[in-house]
Amino acid sequence: MSSFFKSRSAQITVLIVSFLLVFIPYFIPWGPLDWLSGKLMTIAAVTNAFTIVIAVYSQFRRSGRFINERRKGWVYHIYLLALMAIMTLSGFIFGQHAGAYEWLLLAVVTPLSSVIYGILAFYMSSAGARAFRARSPHAALLLLAGFVVLMYQAPLTGAFFPGIEGAAVYLTDTFGMSVSRMFSISVSIGAIVLGVRMLTGKEVAFLGFGEGDE
């Protein structure tokens, strides 16, 4: 029985049925189908949340293996498991609004993620300062456009030269927006084609199958 559910054809059948249950009600509104579609999406949302449980289990298994075999960096795996346990237990014991969990979130997690995000500004600046060279006519045009937009983004410039808003907005609303639109169209088409490949069984890596696996 379990081998049937693990088989490629059974999983693709589930995929197709799920797809149709969400796809058809979008175009043909019918009460019972809408209800079923809504229930399926709720089930999917809840099931997805349980992947976190699987992730925690996988991490404990993997880190346990590293620690047992004393592989390179095994001490950091003890540190990782200890922190995971502390965060999980403090969340369950104290709740998310008080105590150790809230302190760890506010004093440790959020400042650390803010630092990584903040460093981006320095990296973007150094990359931009390095890359914007008028080494060819194309690069010179790009430099000119970048210069106008960069000047506009500095708030002081708009206060003294209001006309720069028109130039910068023109550049972003024509060239910038057309690129974004082109990109959105391409990505959407690609996603549709990928979906069709998945539904027809041509792309099965996401189900955990390799080539030729049944």
Added chain:
Amino acid sequence: MGKPVVCSYGCGGFDYWTVAGLSILGYVAKICAETDTRLIVPTGGSSDSYIVREAAVDLVRNAYTAAGRPEAFNEDDMPFLSGEQYAYTPGYVGILVRERPGTMVMTGSHWSEAMNLAEMANAVDSITITAGCYTSNMAALACASDYIMLGEEQPAAGAYLSRDPAQMASIRVQDIYKFIAIGTILLGLIAVNLGSDIINRLIST
């Protein structure tokens, strides 16, 4: 010579970009197996990355096996760094700084951490090959990388390198749909200028 290669396939789940990233990873793994080059594949970055990691490990293992060097495959060189983006980033940066790879190939769907990684790879003198899949970070990646694949160049590269008939057919179908989209846009442009919004109404939700 003698330096490792770092190749990542993205942080996302099984989406359009990750499939392309995995194809490119498969090719890079094959080259590394054939040339006895150490391949490091940092994994993680989101909660969906747990699922993709298994496919990536199989892919790299199969590439080494196909090259006749299964003993060279080392799963420890595919570390799972974190399921959180901003915890994955410093782990990846640490790998770049410690290992000082000769080349970093960063494909698939990378988000804001892409800039961190590309710039750090540049700082350790790696040849940086990236793929920009979001308009938000494409411009910055183009500045920081040595070579960049913009948008659909990445799935096209993945299809070309993998020689998978389904992927190559997908690229062809996408091109056909793009021509249809261009035709519809031109028709709409003409119709609007003639005072009709029929095309607009046909394609609107």
Added chain:
Amino acid sequence: MADEGGIYKRMATYDKRWVYVALFIVVLGPLINPIGMPIGISAQTRHYKAELDTLQEGDIVFSTWNMEFSGYMELKPGVLATHKMFIEKGVKLCIAFGHFEGVALPPEIFKQLKKWTDDYDYTEGEDYIIIGYVFPNEAAVAALAGDFHANVRVDWRGESIEGTFLDEIQNGGDFAMISDYTTGLATTNIIRHIVLEYDTPMVVNSIGVSVPGHLANLDAGLITALLASTRGGAELEFLIGSPGPGLKSMDAFTFGHYSLIIFIIIGNIGHYGWTRRSGARDRTGIR
């Protein structure tokens, strides 16, 4: 041996750490000692404010905080200024998070808004309800958009939302507006499953790098207004007459941009004076 290239070589090959140091100094200085330079107000921000001005007392707004705490640092001026407007107008808020770090945001945000919540007697449970981290993925957004109460029964503290103003919400179309603060998490999912399905007006406060992508949505009418990053938030603070963290940081913003322009100019002088003659190659993807 003479240093061939001289000053031009130095200008072309300056260490990037000088950029970090300069940026650090020009940003930190004005933050410690604000100068109060003028700023221009963009048409985009004026339009954003005009959209918010259409709200009436009692309207229920879906305030979706699709940001990590790090993203909040950039969106803070816009978040605070927009919520000040909501409080002053007496709008009811249903607040949802798109990231688990969102749970750290309400204490921080409402601490900044304490004066307004006290003055206008704006209380949790009566005027705003936080339903918590409900957007882990697209399926969750779609489920909530279709049937609100089937998917959300309690607020983030576990208290029932029955008997509150959220009884009026059956699906995504019952909200008067969606006010989204995004680093790019569930925004596209909200547009797909709520805006396209129910035509609910949506205003977005986005980080700077995501603005080009959202401009296309704005032009297509999918979102009705866009507030761009810290600068948009600062402009909104000025328009509502409530200076805050945005306006305080505009001097640093200006100096940071100008310092980058100066480095670009220096690099280009060095490029023409040395790099082009020496045949050295710049390591960048821009040809």
